[in-house]
Amino acid sequence: MNQLDSAAIPALAPHYRLQWEPAQNAHVLLYPEGMIRLSPSAAEIMRRIDGSASVEQIVVALEAVYAGADLRADVVEFLTVAAARGWLRMRQRA
Amino acid sequence: MLSPPLWLLAELTYRCPLHCVYCSNPLDYHACDRELTTAEWIRVLREARAAGAVQLGLSGGEPLARGDLEIIVGEARALGFYSNLITSGVGLDQPRAAALRKAGLDHVQLSFQDSTRELNDFLSHSRTFDLKLAVARTLKAEGYPIVLNVVLHRHNLDHIEKILEMAQRLEVDFLELANVQFYGWALLNRAHLLPTADQLARAEQAVQRFRARHGEQMRIYFVVADYHERRPKRCMNGWGAVFMVITPDGLALPCHQARIIPHLQFPSVRDFSIPEIWNNSAAFNHFRGDAWVREPCRSCPEWQQDRGGCRCQAWLLTGDAAATDPVCELAPGHDRVVAALNATAGATRGPLRFRDDAASRQFIIEARRARHGR
Ligand code: SF4
Numbered sequence: 001m002n003q004l005d006s007a008a009i010p011a012l013a014p015h016y017r018l019q020w021e022p023a024q025n026a027h028v029l030l031y032p033e034g035m036i037r038l039s040p041s042a043a044e045i046m047r048r049i050d051g052s053a054s055v056e057q058i059v060v061a062l063e064a065v066y067a068g069a070d071l072r073a074d075v076v077e078f079l080t081v082a083a084a085r086g087w088l089r090m091r092q093r094a
Numbered sequence: 095m096l097s098p099p100l101w102l103l104a105e106l107t108y109r110c111p112l113h114c115v116y117c118s119n120p121l122d123y124h125a126c127d128r129e130l131t132t133a134e135w136i137r138v139l140r141e142a143r144a145a146g147a148v149q150l151g152l153s154g155g156e157p158l159a160r161g162d163l164e165i166i167v168g169e170a171r172a173l174g175f176y177s178n179l180i181t182s183g184v185g186l187d188q189p190r191a192a193a194l195r196k197a198g199l200d201h202v203q204l205s206f207q208d209s210t211r212e213l214n215d216f217l218s219h220s221r222t223f224d225l226k227l228a229v230a231r232t233l234k235a236e237g238y239p240i241v242l243n244v245v246l247h248r249h250n251l252d253h254i255e256k257i258l259e260m261a262q263r264l265e266v267d268f269l270e271l272a273n274v275q276f277y278g279w280a281l282l283n284r285a286h287l288l289p290t291a292d293q294l295a296r297a298e299q300a301v302q303r304f305r306a307r308h309g310e311q312m313r314i315y316f317v318v319a320d321y322h323e324r325r326p327k328r329c330m331n332g333w334g335a336v337f338m339v340i341t342p343d344g345l346a347l348p349c350h351q352a353r354i355i356p357h358l359q360f361p362s363v364r365d366f367s368i369p370e371i372w373n374n375s376a377a378f379n380h381f382r383g384d385a386w387v388r389e390p391c392r393s394c395p396e397w398q399q400d401r402g403g404c405r406c407q408a409w410l411l412t413g414d415a416a417a418t419d420p421v422c423e424l425a426p427g428h429d430r431v432v433a434a435l436n437a438t439a440g441a442t443r444g445p446l447r448f449r450d451d452a453a454s455r456q457f458i459i460e461a462r463r464a465r466h467g468r
């Protein structure tokens with residue numbers, strides 16, 4: 001698995017849409033002919049992906065909410081998997 | 095507890111400028127004369143969304159034949175559907191593609207009949223190949239994710255490499271290689287369309303080579319040729335499990351083909367709400383659970399995997415919708431599939447039948463005569 005650069009900026013891949021789904025009581029990722037139901041922790045990360053925040057900024061933002069937790073490893077692991085599955089595109093800051 | 099109808103397929107119209115020899119529309123589609131109105135579709139969308147539907151397919155016929163498509167798409171977007179236009183491309187010029195994008199259409203599934211103009215235009219009995227190429231480029235420029243769909247059969251399976259190259263050149267995101275399923279007009283033309291096992295094996299190898307060379311940049315879905323399999327497909331995850339089709343005239347069905355099963359009364363959205371239909375209708379409950387299951391499926395360890403296959407295929411091939419799908423090697427009716435496969439070697443194929451209004455009218459007349467015993 002590739003090392004994820006903490007300055008990289010993740011963005012949702014063009015054919016995915018993240019939304020709250022009341023009937024599932026969960027956030028879901030929608031894509032052509034499919035739906036992925038996200039766990040609450042995955043949804044917390046995905047909601048902070050806006051195409052301008054870097055991996056580092058997302059970690060900091062989450063740690064501010066969940067004070068005292070060391071989330072870096074979990075966030076990096078999730079983003080790496082999400083990128084490998086094609087949900088995300090990674091861009092380096094210009 | 096019943097899961098929601100996650101996936102709604104809205105067949106907006108049976109009208110279509112193409113005449114594909116494998117069209118899955120009913121043979122008697124021309125008997126449908128009262129399409130749902132815009133207001134009726136909007137009510138269907140609202141009720142289905144409230145009941146938990148999230149994926150919306152807009153299909154037909156050719157859905158672009160409906161002038162109110164933009165309104166329907168806009169409503170779907172406002173409700174939070176993820177919407178997919180399933181189209182031949184005819185009628186999708188740049189202004190319309192842009193208007194639909196603006197209304198909130200999420201992606202487009204564009205069908206090609208083949209990678210060559212000759213076969214594309216022959217199989218659809220229309221001059222549409224160049225137009226489809228132009229539509230693919232327009233969609234790309236408008237920023238749509240594109241699923242390219244090609245129905246595979248005896249006449250184009252050997253072109254698979256060219257089809258893969260074409261899809262790659264058009265830079266589509268997904269390629270759906272869908273082996274023809276034998277319903278509707280495809281069943282009528284089965285002797286012409288059934289591929290050989292060799293053709294299928296070669297095509298699968300070509301797809302594997304392509305994947306090995308180019309990776310997953312373009313995702314390829316392969317819909318298997320079920321007549322050549324040893325086990326049936328797990329149809330729509332089971333009857334009334336996740337999927338609901340609404341026909342142009344408002345019938346609610348648990349799968350595309352279900353209206354051919356004559357002893358089931360399918361409810362109309364003109365008479366019942368979506369939750370009433372999904373939860374309480376006799377037709378949707380008919381093949382839920384396992385009370386209806388016969389041998390050999392009843393005592394088969396693989397029941398959970400395939401749920402006995404497709405009810406409509408069982409009806410079409412055996413005259414009993416509760417029978418084991420004859421595709422299964424263990425099915426008592428399996429000889430029907432074997433016979434069909436063997437028959438492709440013979441020469442008695444009859445004419446190829448194109449899907450068109452005249453042919454459909456003819457079927458309606460014949461069906462009436464048969465009912466009245468003449
Ligand atoms: S399969 Fe061909 S004829 Fe049938 S609805 Fe689709 S484009 Fe039209």
Ligand code: SF4
Nearest residue numbers: 391394396397402422
């Ligand atoms: S007998 Fe029925 S359950 Fe068993 S594999 Fe065949 S179709 Fe599936």
